[in-house]
Amino acid sequence: MSTLPVIAAVDGSDDSLIALDWAFEAALTRDAQLSVVHVQQYPAWARPDALPVGRPEPEDDTVLNLARRYLEGRDKRPPIAYHALEGAVGTLSALGATAQLLVLGSRGRGGFASLLLGSTGLAAARDAECPVVVVPKPGRPVHEGAVPVGPGPRVVVGLQVDSPDEATLSFAFAEAARRGARLQAVAAYTWPLHLWTTATAQILPPDEDQDAVEAETRSLAEGFLAPHRARHPEVRAEAVVAPGDAAGQLVAASRHAALVVVGRHRRRLLAPARMMGSVTQAVLLHAASPVAVVPPASAEE
Numbered sequence: 001m002s003t004l005p006v007i008a009a010v011d012g013s014d015d016s017l018i019a020l021d022w023a024f025e026a027a028l029t030r031d032a033q034l035s036v037v038h039v040q041q042y043p044a045w046a047r048p049d050a051l052p053v054g055r056p057e058p059e060d061d062t063v064l065n066l067a068r069r070y071l072e073g074r075d076k077r078p079p080i081a082y083h084a085l086e087g088a089v090g091t092l093s094a095l096g097a098t099a100q101l102l103v104l105g106s107r108g109r110g111g112f113a114s115l116l117l118g119s120t121g122l123a124a125a126r127d128a129e130c131p132v133v134v135v136p137k138p139g140r141p142v143h144e145g146a147v148p149v150g151p152g153p154r155v156v157v158g159l160q161v162d163s164p165d166e167a168t169l170s171f172a173f174a175e176a177a178r179r180g181a182r183l184q185a186v187a188a189y190t191w192p193l194h195l196w197t198t199a200t201a202q203i204l205p206p207d208e209d210q211d212a213v214e215a216e217t218r219s220l221a222e223g224f225l226a227p228h229r230a231r232h233p234e235v236r237a238e239a240v241v242a243p244g245d246a247a248g249q250l251v252a253a254s255r256h257a258a259l260v261v262v263g264r265h266r267r268r269l270l271a272p273a274r275m276m277g278s279v280t281q282a283v284l285l286h287a288a289s290p291v292a293v294v295p296p297a298s299a300e301e
Contacts, residue, residue, distance in 0.1 A: 004100040004130075005033040005081070009092055009120075012038075012063040015105030017070055019135040022290055023103035024071065026133075027078035029178050032100060034078045038063040040086040060084075092120060096128025106136040106284075125284060125293040126264065131171055133259075133292045140288045145252025147240050153181035156253045156289075157261040158246060158279065159239070161187050161220040168263035168294045169224065173232045175292070179258055183237040186253055187221040189213055191243035210243070217241050247282035254287035261292045 008023035010016040020036065027034035038061055059065075061084040071080065085091055096102050102124060125132040147156070157172035169185070176183040191210050221239040229237055242249050254260045262280045284291050 004098065005035040006030060006078075006101045006103065007035045007037055007095055007099040008067075009095075009102065009104040009124075010036055010038050010063055010067050011105075012066055013105065015135075015137055017067070017105075018137060019103050019105040019133075020067060020070065022133065022135045023101070024074075024078070026101055026103065028076065030100065032078060034080045035083060035099070036064060036067050036080065037083045037085060037092075037095065038067075039091050040084070090123065090127065093124045093127035096124070096130040096132070099128075099130045101131055101133060102128050103133045103135065106134050121284065122281065125280070129295060131292050131294045133290050134284055135290045136288065140286075142251050142255050142286065142288045143248075144255070145242070145249050147184060147186055147242065147249060147253035149253075149256055153179050153258045154184055154256070155179065155181045155259050155261065156184045156186060156250065156257045158250050158263065158283070159185040159187045159221055159224065160246070160263075161189075161217055161224065164224045165263035165294070165296060167297045168261055169228050171292065171294045172261040173228045173235055173237070175259055175261065176235045176237070177232050181235075181258055183235050184240050184253060185221060185225055185237060186240045186242070186246070186249050187217050188242055188244055188246035188249045189217045214241055214243070247279040247286075250279070250283050251286045251288075254283070254289040254291075257289040259290050259292055260287050261294060264293055264295050 006023050006027040008016075008020045010020055024034055026032075061082075064082045064084060068082065071077070092102070092104070104121060104124065106121065121132075121134050125134065155172055155176040157168060159169070172183060172185075175181075191213060218239060218241045221241060225237055225239060229235070240253070250260055250262065260283060262283050264277070264280060280293055284293070
């Protein structure tokens with residue numbers, strides 16, 4: 001069994017129970033322990049000496065008791081542990097140092113998607129040291145896009161050909177292998193290209209034609225996929241190259257997908273803090289499927 005558990009964050013909301021279902025199955029497929037965690041949050045500005053002394057006991061936590069009842073009666077179960085914690089927003093993110101996955105719902109008891117995701121979900125996806133999976137409520141509507149949906153389980157991964165993330169691709173291939181799913185690597189390219197000239201204050205048409213840009217994007221994508229295909233010959237992987245906004249293509253591809261995998265920004269010299277890219281944030285807010293946000297490998301950070 002893996003030494004690192006799958007952590008499911010619960011808060012008593014229906015959305016967190018949906019995420020608990022996802023984490024339960026993930027722990028089974030990974031032969032890992034499932035750790036069910038309830039963090040009683042206090043404001044970041046609160047003084048520690050003004051807070052109640054002592055950590056709550058798991059047996060006295062009504063949210064954890066709800067989770068226990070929810071998981072009762074399931075025949076095949078991973079080992080399960082329950083933990084009651086208290087702390088600020090960063091407490092949940094810090095748990096990523098001791099987990100292989102951190103799983104949470106897209107909305108909490110407040111009911112406002114952008115509010116919870118802006119505080120708890122986005123903070124965890126931005127800061128946790130392990131991949132973070134955000135599970136939306138089923139039935140979220142998304143528009144159709146250029147990515148073919150097709151029958152059967154699919155794992156979708158975003159591929160930036162100008163800045164490929166090996167950790168993200170590795171996670172996506174491994175997840176597809178566990179699920180017996182095919183993998184779609186979505187590489188979006190900007191079109192039409194517009195060049196601004198200050199000499200005439202005009203927007204000029206691009207020098208290259210669209211077919212050439214698409215062919216170059218596809219060639220780069222296939223090259224980045226090649227070593228992962230060699231490591232996972234059982235995974236049927238395809239590069240899906242499409243014009244337009246990367247976030248829009250990934251959100252459209254999330255329709256009926258088992259999982260969408262996106263990367264987190266690497267740290268940069270002039271911006272050493274961890275960051276969340278705009279594409280990743282848009283996918284978290286709008287995708288119809290669960291979304292895994294994968295941090296860069298430690299050497300890359």
